[in-house]
Amino acid sequence: MIKLCIGRSAPNRDTMEKIWRFRHEQFVERLGWEAIRREDGREIDEFDGDRALHLALFCEDQVVGYSRLLPTLEPHLLSDVYPEIMNGEAWPRAPEIYEWTRCVVAEGEILINQIPASQVLMTGVMEFCLVAGIASLIVETHPKLVNLLISTGWQVTTLALPSVRDDGLIVPIQARPTAYGLMRHHRLYAMQGSTLLLEPEVRNPLKPDLSLTHLPFLAPGRIRPTKGRLKESAYASN
């Protein structure tokens, strides 16, 4: 199940510690991003501020998947690391627009309630956006992931030509979540229920006077396979 942590808040200290270590294991030790290697084995950068949102996918008490959402009104990767990929054009920035970075799932065939962890994480990011009222995400990624996002039901606007960087192609996009798109994830992956573990003390980061509540149109209960229904084919036959 996916848990939200905001900033580096003290009540989440144990969870945050697991997140920093998981990020180091995945991005530095597994994927070889040497530029962010740290002596203490905790991958933390200058963007992990008070309003960074951490979505951590847990399998029992272990982090097995992760994504970070950064507010676009504050420094984020597109503004501070590689703004040149926009070729001088502006990109959408607003309180309800976040930047999606550091998306990763641990290796191995990890299942969460019989569903592959990667599918739970991808579905969970869209579900979280709908729950919190995030209108869109800015993503800088490889075109093949642009294809994945479109085919799973995100409404994707391409913001610039793909650029060639040392680690391959990268293209900035804006991806909008919709209820239709979330249901498309559920059908493609033959799942029902919610991916999110919403703790009552965690407030909505966009509207701090509200708590986060599950979407009314999802089947109640935790994410699980749908019974007796075939997955939707990603290709309709002619």
Add this chain to the structure above:
Amino acid sequence: MDTEALAAANTMFDFLSETAGAKSRDDILKPLDRAARHFGFNCFAISGIPLPNERIDSYFMLNGWPVGWFEHYLANNYVHADPVIHLSKMQDNAFVWSEALRDQELGRHARRVMNEATEFHMNDGYSVPLHAAGGFQAIVTFGAEKLDLSNAARGALHIISIYAHNSLRSLMVQKASSRDRNLLRITAREREIIQWCAAGKTAFEIAEILGRSHRTIQNEILNIQRKLNVVNSAQMIAESFRLGILR
């Protein structure tokens, strides 16, 4: 940005805006033809990739190939010998045929496909493999007499291909679901009730909103569930999204 890259970007953004509200295959075919010609291609095609024991015929989605080549390719069932298709299954980066096949030892059948393609002015090409959720594979492919593609052109075509394929797919799904929906005959009243259910209202609350009795609404919900062949309201909402009753 240099002028060539700027022109590539403009071609990409033109294609994206022209196809944003595509209602038919033609709405995609014509802008794709314009974009392909801008980058020096004379033909293109979009197709799903069939399993080893299947033919490509029913997977073909958009055909901008020379007529003679299309017929020849199908008649000879070339898809399983075609080295471009083979490469597309093995990797997910887009590639220029001549660059990707340069160091490959091609078999007799593969060489034959590539040689015969040249008779139809497809001496070289650029192909974009697409791997969708669920393990399905497709390819968007462009053919040319001679190719000189900049990085900007490659990037633009890669994005154009992704959008062209996904727009086609969603047109096909829309067509299928509107056919299903027409068979179901969901009324405006039923649609309204489904919308309230999706907003999280109970039968009791919907009755209050619509000024009907609780029992009437309960019956209507059961009736909708029977029509959609589902057993609870979460399934009813999921199925309504699938059929396009809810958007």
